[in-house]
Amino acid sequence: MMDLQLPAWATWVMLAGLAVFLAMMILFIRRNHGMKRSLFASPYALWMAIFTILPCILIGYYALTDASGKFTLDNFRHFWDSNYAKNQLYATMGEAAAPFIKRGTVNVDTLIYSLWMAFLCTVICLVIGYPAALFMADRQMKLGATLVVLFIIPMWMNFLLRTIAWMSLLEDQGLINRVLRFLGFEGVQLMYNSGAVLLGMVYNFLPFMVFPIYNSLNKMDPKLHEAAQDLGCNNWKTLYKVTMPLSLPGVISGITMVFMPSVTTFFLPRILGGGNTMMFGDLIESKFLTEGNWNVGSALSLIMMILIMISLGILRKADPEGEGGSMI
Template sequence: MKRFRALAIPYVIWAMLMLLLPMLLIAFYSVMKAGNSVLPFRLTFAHYIKFFTDPDFLLILGRSLLIAIKTTIICLLIGYPIAFFISRSSEKMQKTLVLLITLPMWINMLVRTYAWIGLLSNDGIFAALLKFLGFKHVNLLYTETAVLIGMVYNFLPFMILQINTALTKMDKSLLEAANDLGANKVQTFRRVIFPLSISGVVSGITLVFLPAVSSFFIPKLLGGGQYFLIGNVIENQFITVGEWNFGSAISMIMAIIMMLSMMAVRRAERRSGEEVSS
């Protein structure tokens, strides 16, 4: 076993250089400001105070959390039935369906998002369909609806794959036992299938919520700059304004929010697992 530990050394070094070191630099920039020739840097929490005392930034943060929650809920409502259908299909059909879901992910996410600009424009397919149904003055692009569609489209496969993995690993003898005990399909799903798939649901929620709350190019492209989220604020501070310290402070705030969210989700998973086992 000790011999195999040496194989992990390159990964540990890579993780420290690519993950830990950038986070430390961001944390450093977030609590520093330019000083003088004697003290090049001075410790300050003014960047954090600026964020939490400015109602505009708090509004953008709330909007980002809200749209991430909406995206996660929509992905769960759409993804669970799809994953359930895949898990109940034959083994050959499962491979085909999983391939169809993962196939768009082979294309760069930025390219796929650009494609939605044409689909959601006034001359696009969706606008033409809505006009055919009798809706007038249809304008989907550069709205919250467009941003939601783009996020759900890009992050839905993560939800489906995680839930499908949990469902396919489920012990089928438990379903047979529930049937033998007289449980109908609804009772079997509520008492057996869904509780045993919680791990996949939790993983899917994590993989959807975290990138959705920090996404910046989807609202930038589909929102047209009119729908500003916290990811756009961070990008703007680093690239346009040049306020690296303030941008780093916002990045650290988002990192803490993400870690707290993951802890809350994992805690809920453990509680559900204890209830199932009891």
């Protein structure tokens, strides 16, 4: 791994190259009246080449090589072969590997667990969020604009602090348990399980479901609603036959915007799940930072990226024009 690293001066050469390039750009623009405007995009293209494409190539490189830099596919074996993963851990770390093995080496299981949690989170967000978006878009109530702001405000609070705030509600001596005891019930263990993690996910991602649906409902022509009623639809039928199909693009982009970050959730399981549960993001992080195994970590990252690309591809098919719009 070490001999692959570039010497320190290479960085400075790269940065100097960037500076020279920018200076040349400026000169070129000043000199040349007929310059093509498309060249304005070149600093950005260069930036992306260095900070997006090159890093992606690095991930691919590490995923396909072993510690000595030779080509191998064994890193992917860690993903599905738990015995192999266990033996490799012992081989590289010796006795220090024990805690990692205790936490489980079946990486496929972690992925399936993450997908399942993300699926549950998306379904819950949809079930809670759709009616909310529907009521927000209700023109007779005139609440839309105000509610959008009210939904955005909590998102301005730091994501970690918001999550930590839940701890003080859920813990054994927390508000919910105290209210329960005050009412004469038994206290319940709310923290440190999958339920708490799921709650944190729904809490953080719910607005991402509500906004796109609200946007697509808000764009809808109210006359369609009236027309359906004139043609004899009752309220339920109008909802089912007119409103829901028209809001489908919003639903799809909502699903995308909730599912993607849910699969890759990282940190939430550690705080609310107390480290009892691990999601795929945590797994990747521990491969890199705790075990220091970049090759396997890169292989797992690659698997996650491919998974995301596939699901995005499927969702794009369902909503080709991206009509659902974004959250803002």
